[in-house]
Amino acid sequence: MPLLQLHDVTVQFPEKGGFLKRTIPPRSVVDQVSFQIFQGEVYGLVGESGCGKSTTARAIMGLNSLANGQILFQGDDLYQMSRASRKLRMKDIQMIFQDPYSSLNPRKNVWNIIAEPLRNFENLSKEEELAKVQELVERVGLNAESIYQYPHQFSGGQRQRIGIARALALRPQLLIADEPVSALDVSVQAQVLNFMKDIQEEFELTVLFISHDLGIVRHMCDRIGIMYKGRLVEEGTVEDIYERPSHLYTKRLVAAMPELNPEKRSEKVKQRRQINEQYELAADQFFDSSGRIIELRKISDTHRAALK
Numbered sequence: 001m002p003l004l005q006l007h008d009v010t011v012q013f014p015e016k017g018g019f020l021k022r023t024i025p026p027r028s029v030v031d032q033v034s035f036q037i038f039q040g041e042v043y044g045l046v047g048e049s050g051c052g053k054s055t056t057a058r059a060i061m062g063l064n065s066l067a068n069g070q071i072l073f074q075g076d077d078l079y080q081m082s083r084a085s086r087k088l089r090m091k092d093i094q095m096i097f098q099d100p101y102s103s104l105n106p107r108k109n110v111w112n113i114i115a116e117p118l119r120n121f122e123n124l125s126k127e128e129e130l131a132k133v134q135e136l137v138e139r140v141g142l143n144a145e146s147i148y149q150y151p152h153q154f155s156g157g158q159r160q161r162i163g164i165a166r167a168l169a170l171r172p173q174l175l176i177a178d179e180p181v182s183a184l185d186v187s188v189q190a191q192v193l194n195f196m197k198d199i200q201e202e203f204e205l206t207v208l209f210i211s212h213d214l215g216i217v218r219h220m221c222d223r224i225g226i227m228y229k230g231r232l233v234e235e236g237t238v239e240d241i242y243e244r245p246s247h248l249y250t251k252r253l254v255a256a257m258p259e260l261n262p263e264k265r266s267e268k269v270k271q272r273r274q275i276n277e278q279y280e281l282a283a284d285q286f287f288d289s290s291g292r293i294i295e296l297r298k299i300s301d302t303h304r305a306a307l308k
């Protein structure tokens with residue numbers, strides 16, 4: 001049985017429009033969306049800004065009411081159970097957010113930030129809580145002392161690691177990562193993505209990975225769903241989507257990725273090689289031989305312009 005199943009999920013928002021701002025029929029921001037995610041799978045939800053990805057995520061978190069459809073988690077309908085049971089279920093579904101600058105409470109130190117979900121669901125002694133929080137910060141690559149520091153004392157990448165530690169505190173079944181690196185500097189993005197991949201494998205996490213960037217999704221995900229204007233227009237394995245896109249919108253997305261279009265690719269690679277030779281930059285080495293993203297070196301704006 002899939003861990004998560006969405007059947008014809010529709011989320012609508014009321015709209016005001018026209019003369020005198022009269023209420024007009026609600027707009028379906030998510031429109032009959034169906035997909036399934038199996039245990040241990042990383043599923044990418046891709047689409048342009050405003051197509052309804054975050055609204056879908058919020059619906060899975062139990063935060064939006066559904067106009068139609070069902071969301072089943074471990075076979076149970078999240079919207080048919082009592083609020084109390086749903087809250088308990090949410091222990092198993094955790095989320096990390098796009099913007100590590102605004103998703104961490106600036107007035108709390110790292111200890112309190114990471115301990116918050118533990119306090120909501122587990123009754124730990126102070127010593128047990130401290131041990132768990134220290135273990136988590138170390139697991140995400142920060143030192144144990146950092147638990148006494150505040151979010152502003154960390155870089156963007158470190159803040160995202162704190163968000164990940166918080167999300168992992170309850171050992172969730174499903175992790176929803178909503179554009180987890182798009183607010184980060186390009187060089188830091190690769191580090192955080194690599195780190196997320198390690199964590200996913202180590203904890204055998206099931207992940208819903210939301211992104212507008214096909215390139216990132218390609219290296220993170222097993223299967224991909226393409227969303228366009230509230231609808232899931234295409235779904236398939238990474239290979240299906242990249243090698244045999246069928247929907248026009250998917251074709252456009254794939255074509256817009258120069259590295260994946262063979263004609264443009266060879267041209268770009270040639271250009272990049274020249275620039276590399278000239279500046280000794282590893283600009284065409286975005287991925288290592290096993291397909292993992294390696295750290296990008298900083299490329300100056302002049303060089304970046306030359307790559308376009």
Ligand SMILES: Nc1ncnc2c1ncn2[C@@H]1O[C@H](COP(=O)(O)OP(=O)(O)OP(=O)(O)O)[C@@H](O)[C@H]1O
Nearest residue numbers: 013014029047048049050051052053054055056212
């Ligand atoms: N609470 C709300 N009330 C009314 N409209 C909303 C609400 N939340 C989202 N919307 C609208 O729903 C649409 C889809 O938004 P959503 O945030 O789900 O898109 P997205 O694909 O995640 O885009 P982004 O990547 O920019 O966050 C947008 O047009 C947005 O303005």
